[in-house]
Amino acid sequence: MIRVTRRYRFSASHRLHAPELSDTENRALYGQCNNPFGHGHNYEIAVSVRGPVDERTGRVVDLAALDGLVERQVLAPFDHRNLNEDVEALRATVPTSENLGRELIRRLKQNWHAVFPPGGPCLEKVAVAETSRNAFEVSAYEIE
Amino acid sequence: MLITRKVEFSASHVCRNPRFSEEENRAAFGAAANPHGHGHNYVLEVTLEGTPDPVTGMVLDLKRLKEILSREVVEVYDHRFLNREVAPFDRVIPTAENIAIDIWNRLEPHLNGASGRLHGVRLWETPDLCVDYFGGAA
Numbered sequence A: 001m002i003r004v005t006r007r008y009r010f011s012a013s014h015r016l017h018a019p020e021l022s023d024t025e026n027r028a029l030y031g032q033c034n035n036p037f038g039h040g041h042n043y044e045i046a047v048s049v050r051g052p053v054d055e056r057t058g059r060v061v062d063l064a065a066l067d068g069l070v071e072r073q074v075l076a077p078f079d080h081r082n083l084n085e086d087v088e089a090l091r092a093t094v095p096t097s098e099n100l101g102r103e104l105i106r107r108l109k110q111n112w113h114a115v116f117p118p119g120g121p122c123l124e125k126v127a128v129a130e131t132s133r134n135a136f137e138v139s140a141y142e143i144e
Numbered sequence B: 001m002l003i004t005r006k007v008e009f010s011a012s013h014v015c016r017n018p019r020f021s022e023e024e025n026r027a028a029f030g031a032a033a034n035p036h037g038h039g040h041n042y043v044l045e046v047t048l049e050g051t052p053d054p055v056t057g058m059v060l061d062l063k064r065l066k067e068i069l070s071r072e073v074v075e076v077y078d079h080r081f082l083n084r085e086v087a088p089f090d091r092v093i094p095t096a097e098n099i100a101i102d103i104w105n106r107l108e109p110h111l112n113g114a115s116g117r118l119h120g121v122r123l124w125e126t127p128d129l130c131v132d133y134f135g136g137a138a
Helices: A023-034 A065-077 A099-115 B022-033 B061-079 B096-110
Strands: A002-014 A037-050 A120-131 A135-139 B002-013 B040-049 B116-125 B129-132
Touching: A002 A065, A002 B096, A037 A065, A037 A099, A065 A099, A099 A120, A099 A135, B002 B061, B040 B061, B040 B096, B061 B096, B096 B116, B096 B129
Parallel strands: none
Antiparallel strands: A002 A037, A002 B129, A037 A120, A120 A135, B002 B040, B040 B116, B116 B129
C-alpha cells in the first residue's frame, strides 16, 4: 500500500459557540475560543491520497491537479475568511477542527471525480491542525 | 509496538519520462522535469514493528538499525544525482513514490527478523510532501 500526503496552509478566524448551550456553558466548554468576536489560526491541513503508482509517471497522484482541486475547494474559499460567516456549510455547525475536517472531506469528495477518474487516486483522509499542538484526522470513508 | 528512526540525505533528481514529449513531461512533472535536475533534503522515517526482547527491553538495537540505514540508504543516496548514480533510477523515474519503494526493497531483507520487522517507510521530499509505503502492491 502506498499513500501520498500533501500539506497546505490557510489563515482564518472562527468562534466556537453552540447555540443550544447557555453563555455560561459555552464559556465553560470552549474557554477563550468562545470570545465573542472570534480569533484566528494559521491552519495546516494534510491531504492523503491512495492509489496505484501510474507506470508512465511514477506517481500516485498528479500533484498539480491535486493542488488545483485543493486551491479551488479549500484555500480560495477559506483563506483570510471568517469560517462562521463566510463558509455557508459551516454556518449551521460549530466550526471546530472536527467539523472543519468533515467539511473538507465533503468538498474534496464531491469534486474528486471531476479531476481524478474512477480507478485513479482516491482520497483517504484529511488532517487539520489549528495549531502545531493538535491534529484532527478525518477518514474519507466516514463521510458521505 | 512500533518504533521509528529518522535519517536525512540530500540528493538531486529529474522527473521525466523518455517516451513523453517535452510538453507532456512539463504537464506531468512541472518544474521537476527541468532537464539538468534539482535537489531536495530528503527526510526518511523508518518504522519497525516488533515486541521488546525480554532481556534487552528493545525491539531492535538502534545502533544496528542506524548502521543498516546508513549502509543501505544514506551511503547510497546521499549527495548523489539519483538518475545517474543510483540504480534503478537510470530507468525508473525517481519520484518520491518510487524512491520510497526502492528504499523499502533495500531495507526489508535486513529487517525481517523475529524482532524488528520493517513496518513502513515515510519519505519526505519537502516539508509539504511525503509518501508512506508499507510493502506489497503499490
